[in-house]
Structure formats: C-alpha cells, structure tokens
Amino acid sequence: MDPTALRTKLLSLLAGVAPDIEPGSVDPERALREQFDFDSMDALHFATAVSEAFGIEIAETEYPRLASLHAAEQLVQERLAARG
Template sequence: MTPSELRQTFLDALVHVAPDAEPDALDPDAPLRDQMDLDSMDLLNLVIRLNEVLGVEVPERDYPRLDSVSHAVAYLEGALSARG
C-alpha cells in the first residue's frame, strides 16, 4: 500500500466514525481532536475500523501516535511493514 493509499484509507476510516468530517479540510499536521471534536468513543471506533480494514491492532498505549493525520499514516506504515 503506497503512503497516499494509506492516507486515503485512514481518512476513509475517519469519515466512517465521524460521517460529518471533512477530510479535505484537515490540516495533516494539526491535532485531530482539535479539528474534529473526537471523543474517546470516536477514537476507539477509529481503532476498531483500522483493525477491520488494515488488520492492524493498535494497542492502547499507542493511541497518542494517531493524534494527527501525518502521525497516524506514519505509524500505520510502520505497523504494516513490521508485520511484513
């Protein structure tokens, strides 16, 4: 999966948990919580969704690494390549 595909997958997952999100309007480097009003339930739903579509299990201690679009994509890239 290319970085841009992975980015799109992540944004799709975001829209899946918060249907009113406007992914194009997101600043990739700014905190998601500030831009989207995500609560812990949304975050859990996001992690569940990422698990469904990518097969990646994000442990709770790594949740902070999903705090922005860029960080999340980098983290997921690492998780996918570590899995091989």
C-alpha cells in the first residue's frame, strides 16, 4: 500500500480513537503510550480500528507492534503483503 495513503489512514483511525489529540502532533517514532498517555483501553480501541479497517487479524501478543505509528505501518504493510 502507498505509504502516504497508509499514514493518512492510520492517523484518521487514531483521531477516531482519541479525538482529543491533534493528528498533526503525532511523532511516528514515539510510543503512543508515552506520547499521549495511551491506556490499555485506548490501545485496544486502536487495535480494533486497525484490524477492522484493513481486515487483518491482530493477536493479543502482537499489540506491542501497534505501540507507535511507525510500528503500526510496518505491521499493516507486512500483513497486506502476506495476503498478496
């Protein structure tokens, strides 16, 4: 998937989960937990949104792979590539 389109999509998912953060302020490399005080419910909401938007399975053990925006991009690209 086109990296720019993917980032835009993930940012919009993030905004849906956490409407109180400004998408423009997201540092893609920093952990969301550290950057925005994401708690376990925020993390679950984000995982749900990503899973549903791209139609991919995300196991509970893989939640750390959604820790930052950049990590999430890699996970989604990997899954989409594997699907072919």
